[in-house]
Amino acid sequence: MARRAGISADQPDDTGDTTGPTALARLRRELARGTAELAVLSVLTSSRRYGYELLKLLEQTGTGVLEVKEGTLYPLLHRLEDAGQITATWEVEGRTRPRKYYDITPAGQAHLAMLRAEWTGLVDGMRSLLDALDRV
Amino acid sequence: MARRAGISADQPDDTGDTTGPTALARLRRELARGTAELAVLSVLTSSRRYGYELLKLLEQTGTGVLEVKEGTLYPLLHRLEDAGQITATWEVEGRTRPRKYYDITPAGQAHLAMLRAEWTGLVDGMRSLLDALDRV
DNA sequence: CCAGATACCTTGTCGCGCAAGGTATCTGGT
DNA sequence: ACCAGATACCTTGCGCGACAAGGTATCTGG
Numbered sequence: 497m498a499r500r501a502g503i504s505a506d507q508p509d510d511t512g513d514t515t516g517p518t519a520l521a522r523l524r525r526e527l528a529r530g531t532a533e534l535a536v537l538s539v540l541t542s543s544r545r546y547g548y549e550l551l552k553l554l555e556q557t558g559t560g561v562l563e564v565k566e567g568t569l570y571p572l573l574h575r576l577e578d579a580g581q582i583t584a585t586w587e588v589e590g591r592t593r594p595r596k597y598y599d600i601t602p603a604g605q606a607h608l609a610m611l612r613a614e615w616t617g618l619v620d621g622m623r624s625l626l627d628a629l630d631r632v
Numbered sequence: 633m634a635r636r637a638g639i640s641a642d643q644p645d646d647t648g649d650t651t652g653p654t655a656l657a658r659l660r661r662e663l664a665r666g667t668a669e670l671a672v673l674s675v676l677t678s679s680r681r682y683g684y685e686l687l688k689l690l691e692q693t694g695t696g697v698l699e700v701k702e703g704t705l706y707p708l709l710h711r712l713e714d715a716g717q718i719t720a721t722w723e724v725e726g727r728t729r730p731r732k733y734y735d736i737t738p739a740g741q742a743h744l745a746m747l748r749a750e751w752t753g754l755v756d757g758m759r760s761l762l763d764a765l766d767r768v
Numbered sequence: 769c770c771a772g773a774t775a776c777c778t779t780g781t782c783g784c785g786c787a788a789g790g791t792a793t794c795t796g797g798t
Numbered sequence: 799a800c801c802a803g804a805t806a807c808c809t810t811g812c813g814c815g816a817c818a819a820g821g822t823a824t825c826t827g828g
Contacts, residue, residue, distance in 0.1 A: 523666065523750055525785060526815070530662030531758060532785085538761045548806050558757025561750075567786045570808060593793050593806065612762065614659050614697075619755055621694025622667060625674045626748065661816060662784070668816085684775050703817045706777060711815095729775065729824050774825070781818085787811095794805070 524561070532564045532572055534615055537600060537608040540582060546595040547573060573598060581607050660697070668700045668708055670751055673736060673744040676718060682731040683709060709734060717743050 535554055539545060545553070547570060555563045564572075576582045581604030588594045600608070671690055675681060681689070687705055690698050700708075712718045717740030724730045736744070 520746070520750075522814085523747060526666030526669075527747075527750055527754055529665035529784065529815090530659065531754065533662075534758065535761055538765055541765055546806080551806095557761060559753055561753045561757040562761070565786055566807090567788085567809085568784080571784085574808095591794090595806070610656070611659060611663075614656070614663055615758065615762075617695055617697040618663055618667065621697040622670065622751065625671055625693060625698070626751075629674055629677055658783085665784085665815065682775080687775095701817055702775095702777085703779095703819085704815075707815085710777095727825090731775070769828100771828095772826085775823085777821075779818105779820085782816090784815095785813095787813105789810085790808075792806085795803085797802090798800085 528562070531562060531615075532568060533576070534608070534611045535562050535564070536569075536572065536576070537581065537604055537611065540598055540600040541605065541608065544597050544599045546587075546597050548595075550598075576604070579607075580604075664698070667698060667751075668704055669712070670744070670747045671698050671700070672705075672708065672712070673717070673740060673747065676734055676736040677741065677744065680733050680735045682723075682733050684731075686734075712740070715743075716740075 532554075535557070536550060539550060539553065550573075551564065551566065551569055557563075573582070573584070577584050577598075580601060582598045582600050585597050585599070586594050587597050668690075671693070672686060675686060675689065683705060686709075687700065687702060690700050693699075709718070709720070713720050713734075716737060718734045718736050721733050721735070722730050723733050
């Protein structure tokens with residue numbers, strides 16, 4: 497198994513607060529819900545990619561805030577494919593280890609536009625709430 | 633095996649579009665995951681509120697993007713209370729119909745700061761991805 | 769007098785994220 | 799020659815939050 501441990505981002509100090517050690521992970525998880533779809537589609541708009549590539553790519557975006565785990569990414573790609581938003585093509589290009597490349601479809605781009613609008617609205621809404629705090 | 637779907641057979645009225653009317657709701661739901669907590673805590677930082685008040689208040693924020701349903705809000709408030717991030721007080725103030733007011737605690741403010749940082753990171757990460765699209 | 773707003777609550781279902789487990793190939797170090 | 803670790807794909811099972819739906823009780827306007 498190549499499950500490179502869950503070491504990743506276990507926050508350092510545990511000051512004994514009510515929120516357990518996994519609290520940060522839980523938050524990240526809940527907040528990131530749905531963003532993977534947006535991220536994947538937007539990346540695929542720039543250029544076609546294969547799964548593992550997306551994995552590594554998103555791992556580095558921002559401070560890893562958009563990191564997607566294997567158990568999330570592959571099922572997501574399958575869902576998007578089933579929904580006709582992306583298409584998959586196995587490609588060998590001289591190697592024995594094939595890669596599955598994904599391309600975004602017109603339907604996928606339309607979906608992306610919708611998702612993006614939704615995201616923007618959410619961000620704007622949150623901003624109006626959070627900005628209010630700073631004025632206090 | 634095969635990318636079989638059985639999905640998208642949600643509604644009877646099949647107008648042919650891949651993204652049905654429920655798709656938007658699903659998206660909104662997934663994306664809004666976790667934001668309710670942020671929204672509630674930030675509102676409570678400004679002033680103490682009671683549940684139903686929060687319900688109506690968030691319903692109007694933005695374009696309703698941050699709307700929270702009863703089935704979401706009340707359990708959330710209870711979770712936050714259990715975690716010691718807010719405190720609840722029944723208040724009657726001359727009426728027979730009592731209200732349960734919530735106040736944010738110091739622990740809650742610390743939690744809010746963390747959540748907020750997480751949110752900001754996420755927004756920044758997404759922005760860098762989405763901005764790239766516009767430059768194409 | 770009663771429909772609708774106010775005000776609280778709970779149970780059940782759905783779907784995503786992910787830990788954990790798997791298969792198979794290639795590469796570098798010893 | 800060997801094997802750990804990276805590459806590259808995949809799946810099942812569990813946890814948990816959002817919400818529809820259903821409930822109780824009080825107040826108000828027509």
